[in-house]
Amino acid sequence: MDAGSSPDDPSAHATRTFVDWGFTRGACAEGTSTGDFAGLNLGGHVGDSPGSVETNRVRLAERVGVDRSRLLFMEQCHGADVAVACGPWEGDAPRVDALVTAVPGLALGVLVADCTPVLLADPDAGVVGAVHAGRPGLAAGAVDAAVEAARDLGARTLRAAVGPSVCGRCYEVPDAMRTEVSASHPVSATVSWTGTPALDVAAGVVARLAALDVAVTWVPGCTREDPALYSYRRSARTGRFAGVVSMWSR
Numbered sequence: 001m002d003a004g005s006s007p008d009d010p011s012a013h014a015t016r017t018f019v020d021w022g023f024t025r026g027a028c029a030e031g032t033s034t035g036d037f038a039g040l041n042l043g044g045h046v047g048d049s050p051g052s053v054e055t056n057r058v059r060l061a062e063r064v065g066v067d068r069s070r071l072l073f074m075e076q077c078h079g080a081d082v083a084v085a086c087g088p089w090e091g092d093a094p095r096v097d098a099l100v101t102a103v104p105g106l107a108l109g110v111l112v113a114d115c116t117p118v119l120l121a122d123p124d125a126g127v128v129g130a131v132h133a134g135r136p137g138l139a140a141g142a143v144d145a146a147v148e149a150a151r152d153l154g155a156r157t158l159r160a161a162v163g164p165s166v167c168g169r170c171y172e173v174p175d176a177m178r179t180e181v182s183a184s185h186p187v188s189a190t191v192s193w194t195g196t197p198a199l200d201v202a203a204g205v206v207a208r209l210a211a212l213d214v215a216v217t218w219v220p221g222c223t224r225e226d227p228a229l230y231s232y233r234r235s236a237r238t239g240r241f242a243g244v245v246s247m248w249s250r
């Protein structure tokens with residue numbers, strides 16, 4: 001993982017809170033998946049062996065430093081619903097596109113293969129979140145909903161890490177779709193490598209975060225252009241990589 005560490009002001013609390021966040025890559029040494037999913041595929045229901053996916057998730061949990069049961073994913077559905085995580089899931093993962101928590105020792109994951117992964121953190125308040133923001137999610141308001149949910153848990157100074165996704169040049173869409181999305185997210189309107197209508201969804205996500213007064217670190221990388229990242233646009237049969245955020249109190 002390309003992880004960053006964000007300790008808070010040590011004078012502010014007797015207990016210090018730390019946040020770790022980062023994004024996995026598909027092609028990496030830890031991965032056990034093969035064939036179309038070669039590498040660290042973390043996505044279920046994509047055609048990969050369930051055993052390989054679970055082994056990869058266990059390895060990611062070890063890397064993050066949590067028990068596997070405390071590495072939480074969601075059943076993403078391109079909407080804007082948010083779940084508040086209080087501990088390991090009891091039963092199936094919730095059908096949402098954002099997770100937030102104020103519980104230390106949990107790791108929240110978002111799975112992507114072109115959509116924009118967003119991680120949120122306010123170490124001072126002890127709140128973190130993970131958001132799945134593809135084109136439908138951006139249009140549905142997933143970013144706004146996640147930020148609001150994080151603030152409902154007490155977040156005040158939120159920061160975001162926006163991970164690799166398909167870039168605007170590589171995301172050709174029908175002109176009508178560009179018109180529709182850019183009506184609400186003007187900066188997302190762009191053109192493809194061949195000059196046809198295209199969308200820069202991540203630019204729209206970053207603009208929303210900025211409008212919501214969230215400081216952004218945007219990790220470079222286009223999923224379609226970088227073979228080390230999974231991309232649905234490059235190959236419909238592929239894996240999912242993850243953005244993961246975790247929080248610790250010491």
Ligand SMILES: [Zn+2]
Pocket residue numbers: 166167168169170222223224225
């Ligand atoms: Zn690209």
